[in-house]
Amino acid sequence: MQREGSPWRGLSVVYFRELFDHLTSVRMLVLQFLVVLLGGAVVYFAAEQIRNTTAEDPFLFLRLFAPPGQSLLSFVLVLSILVPILAIGLGFDAINGEYNRRTMSRILAQPIYRDALLFGKFLAGLSTIAIALVTLWLLVIGFGLLRLGVPPSGEEIGRLFIFLLVTIAYAGIWLALAVTFSVFFRSTATAALVALGLWLFLALLWPALAQMLGEVISPSDIRFAQLGLPTPDTLAWQQGLSRVSPGTLYGEAVVAMLNPDAQSMTTLLAQFQGRIGAPLPLDQSIMQAWPQMVSLIAGTILLYVIGYVAFQRQEVRA
Template sequence: MKREGSPLRGVHTVAVKEAADHIASARMHLIMLLLLLVSAGALYAAIGQIKETTAQNPYLFLQLLTAQRQPLPSFASLLGFLLPLLAIGLGFDAVNGEFNRRTLSRILAQPIYRDALLFGKFLGGLLVIAVALLTLWLLTTGVGMLLLGLPPGGDDLARGLAFLVTTLVYSGVWLAVAIAFSTLVRSPATSALAALALWLVLSVFWNMLAPLAAAALAPIDPLNPMSIVTRYETLQAIGRISPANLYSEIASILLDPTSRSVGPVFADQMEGAVAGAPLSTLQSILIVWPQIASMFAAMVVLFTLAYVVFQRQEVRA
């Protein structure tokens, strides 16, 4: 039977309804409270660190996101660790929750296609994460202006916005993971555990497994000094399978204008470069563009997997 009208008709309605449900849910309140408390601690420690080394920090507002004081990590590191929890919490029951509540058949009985339903759920979750990220970024900028007594410069704002957008893409990867598991697994508890297990492996244990895999794939030859470079490049390639490592590389370049590479740099490559000279925002984005594109591609592939599986599932009243 030929479908009538656009398959995406109703996406806006579903997205707004999903976003409203998420914002009003207890799980969202708990996760945002955790984010705010931990971020406030990291920001307080960063401001203390910046005040002690003001002369060595020409990029004060970027330092708010990267400075750290033991035992707290930096603000950017905390975002990379906690945002997947927010995304998984929003998407682990996106589809199987409707099955278990027996509401999916009622929704699809309306003039709305499955395309619009799944896409709307994804956009609704992404909208909530975007609002949360924008709120955190504005709070960080406002507190920094109050305590440092300086307004952010144009380059600080441009890099901060670029970092905000890439952080949203990173969160979208984990939201797509959660929605994919919610279509593959009928039990919401099992889909949540599966998504959390994948997050633990890729965010916590992957840096322990990558050196073992690199040693097996690229052994070092004592007679060939270039084998050390090959080992390092292999280690980087394996490590970049993890979205957390891609996000860490992006943050290190965007939030540090003096950084010029995410890999090994040889002396001939630095010929003509001014030591310590900052790069423009566009040049920094170009350096990490492959990482940004990889995360975006991973998000699209995972959502496509969920889409294909959802289209083939049978819906009964």
């Protein structure tokens, strides 16, 4: 059965209203304040650290975002924790909030499709986060220029730009999750708690659990263990499982982009073969992070579609 009219009718109306709402809301103000405060502190200390090192480094600017070595807190780590909170905070009451305010049936009685309402809300949330992230990104680069006194190279800007896009995609997957939960749970509190619970589970417990599960599914081979090496099959399972968490995907993509001399699994292999050396060029880094980036975007689309289908089939009356 063909529907008459465009599903996008009213999309821009919903989009701009929601965007305006987000940008002026107290909720967004608090979240943004948190991000700027934590991000600022972390970047400041990273800059201090960089100023104290005298060694020549072709990627000085990238160190501002992801300091080398075992730094306790990096800007990237702060983002990987705060971006999900930001996204869940903006999306958890997208649909159920309309039901609770009893505005849903009134809005849907206007000549628009449900598509426009859901997509407008999702896009507005994503734009809000994107605006916040771009602002933050520019602030950090500006701060770096002032504090380090070295302009970033073209390659560094390219890497940082892709890092920005990956971060927005990372926000997208959490926003899609939050919006989908807001379709499934009629109570906003339940939706927020379930989304935050899932985030905590994936961020804190899942990495350890993935290690254990990998060991169970494909036990380590004693011969590799004697050599002090991980068993390739076990390692593959563990990595595959841990990549269920968007945080892992994001971390891997960011490391590839911001640490050109990082040792990922493929470079680990190269290391054995004695091919360690120069940092990867930009295009190779992109190749390396490509599967993770695609996974993040695909996950966003998948979660959104689940929410979309559920929303289309939902009864309007409470």
